[in-house]
Amino acid sequence: MALLDKPYHDLFFYLPDNALHAIADDVNAHRISDLDHGSAPIDDVTISSLGRALLPALSRPDQVNQLFVDHILFALGVHVARKYGGMRPITREARGGLAPWQERRAKEILSTHIDGRLMLKEVARECGLSASHFSRAFHRTLGAAPHQWLLKHRITVAKEKLRDRRISLSEVALACGFTDQSHMTRVFTRFVGVSPGAWRRSRLD
Structure with missing residues (x-):
């Protein structure tokens, strides 16, 4: 009850x-x-x-x-x-990281799909690996999970575009895979410590 x-x-x-x-x-x-979880509720x-x-x-x-x-x-x-x-x-699966060609291919695919709308298994397949092996090898090679690397890549691309005053903040956001300017502002501020607008002013003033 x-x-x-x-x-x-x-x-x-x-x-x-x-x-x-x-x-x-x-x-x-x-x-x-089968899954063995007993009869009692599990926390x-x-x-x-x-x-x-x-x-x-x-x-x-x-x-x-x-x-x-x-x-x-x-x-x-x-x-x-x-x-x-x-x-x-x-x-036991091999514990090495990605081969150079796999790292290049993974970065290429992730950069092409900067909005993050692709499946992990699709990137892994392009590198000739299972999803679990790819995730571990990617982390060992680049020090971050694929989704974390992609977020950092978005910020890097955003910084490059923010240096051009002719591009509005909303245009930068869409070009970098964010749904809108507020989405970019939240992620950018979390990673960089300041908003995109403040970062742009500090570089262009």
């Missing part, structure tokens, strides 16, 4: 069998036949933390970075498969 006397929100994750099979195949593990800190990480994206769906969503959902799937499905890799 529960008393719900205030508004509340639920966040549900649905992991179908084919999603768990894909995760097992991706990390070279035996496929999972899983990892799942709740990943859910909270997704909340900003859910509140602003027009500004969602698909790479970030893929990253979170893949982490969630792997966690569930390992903790409740007993998934273990059959063979």
